[in-house]
Amino acid sequence: MSAPVAISVENLTKTYGSVTALDGISFEVPHGEILGLLGPNGSGKTTTVTLLSTLQRPTAGSARIAGHDVVAEAGRVRELISLTGQYASMDDSLTAAENLSVFGRLTGLRGAALASRIDDLVDQFDLADVRSRRVGALSGGMRRRVDIASALITRPEVLFLDEPTTGLDPRSRAAVWDTVAGLRAEGITVLLTTQYLEEADRLADNIVMLNGGKVVASGTPGTLKQQAGxxxxxxxxxxxxxxxxxxxxxxxxxxxxxxxxxxxxxxxxxxxxxxxxxxxxxxxxxxxxxxxxxxxxxxxxxxxxxxxxxxxxxxxx
The missing domain is CATH 3.30.70.980 (YebC, transcriptional regulation domain)
Known part of the structure; x- marks a missing residue:
């Protein structure tokens, strides 16, 4: 029996005037899997994420998150997803725990429920040593871990990671990879955009390659390698x-x-x-x-x- 579909994209199109950013792309992501979305700059990766996360409306086509249309049911979709952009969206003047608290309050958590969730995330992401340290004093890799932890404060069904290791040194990048791999074990569906092909090879169950706003290849990393010869x-x-x-x-x-x-x-x-x-x-x-x-x-x-x-x-x- 196949896994339920967490993300479904059909003929998704986005134009800006005479410019076509996405040209009828289609793909599916089963629940609990990691999809690597690859492509050169300007290929449509970030546009895809903004459409799926309801930050923009598509020009044509459709997309669903856990069966909910990203346009007609945008409010419900926002309850099911979380998004981490290319740069950590932390307040450098606050501690790691305080940042987690801010994100929790923004999503409606309060009191004991919020405190318990922060404790869970501190344990899950191994943040005990930096819990009370200002985020501005943390390494890039540790900042990114706090950022991803914040995105999981509400236990989303789908997490969008838009180039999560941009600018990180190899050691920090490897630590973030371990963090992302752990999300699969939690049953969270992840759509990962990345410029690092090693990253996609290591983390993704399936890959979709974009170029010029179109899907030019898709499949497992092994299948795509076989296509290269x-x-x-x-x-x-x-x-x-x-x-x-x-x-x-x-x-x-x-x-x-x-x-x-x-x-x-x-x-x-x-x-x-x-x-x-x-x-x-x-x-x-x-x-x-x-x-x-x-x-x-x-x-x-x-x-x-x-x-x-x-x-x-x-x-x-």
Missing amino acids: AAVCELSLVQRSDVEPALAALTDLDVIEHDDASTATHPRIVVRAADGMSAVRDVIARLDTAHIDVVDIGLRQPSLDEVFLQMTGVDAG
Whole structure:
């Protein structure tokens, strides 16, 4: 039995005068899953979030949150969702607990119920050490954790995270990833927009790629990688002088890339490996017969970066 649909989008369109920000996109997100919404700047990611969170009205098409129309039942939808933008919406002069309290009061929580919910969130997000510290004195990663905790003060069914790790250092980003992954275990549906393909690969159950306001690809991370082509065997040679002999040894294989021996310290050769490890074993045997030494050799699946480039024509890096 399939999971109930938390987010349903059908032919959603948004225009601003002569500019089309979204051009009839459609997708669904089952309850309790994380959807990664990817695309280059201007592809329509943030516009999608603003429409789904009732901050704007679509020009055409429809969208539903837990079965409720985002236009006709906007009030009900707002009761079911929460939104965290690209930058933490905290009051730097208040402590972490005081910020949580402000958001709780804005949503109608008071007294013992509010105090209990703050205690729960402090425990869930490991904020005990910073509970009484001013948010302005916290690291970027910790600020973001407080921000996400604030967005969960009412236990929303659907959480929109619009590029939640923008500007964070790798350690802080990893901490936020752990936080977001934990939301899945809580049964919260998450729509995540991100510029970091590693982030989507690690967190998302499914991915929708946008370009020019249209859906250009969708599916699980694994499915999208397969669409980018077969796996490849990558090898790095010990000697620059071995490039030509190595290419000769691999002459009837599909060599799709190789470094210039005059510039690379350890020249790299990439061979298409449709047969997976069988292809790697074949390459090793050929190089061994030719007495060519390698620094490293292995099988690599296509990355989301390659899918992104193939589908959008834009280099994610």
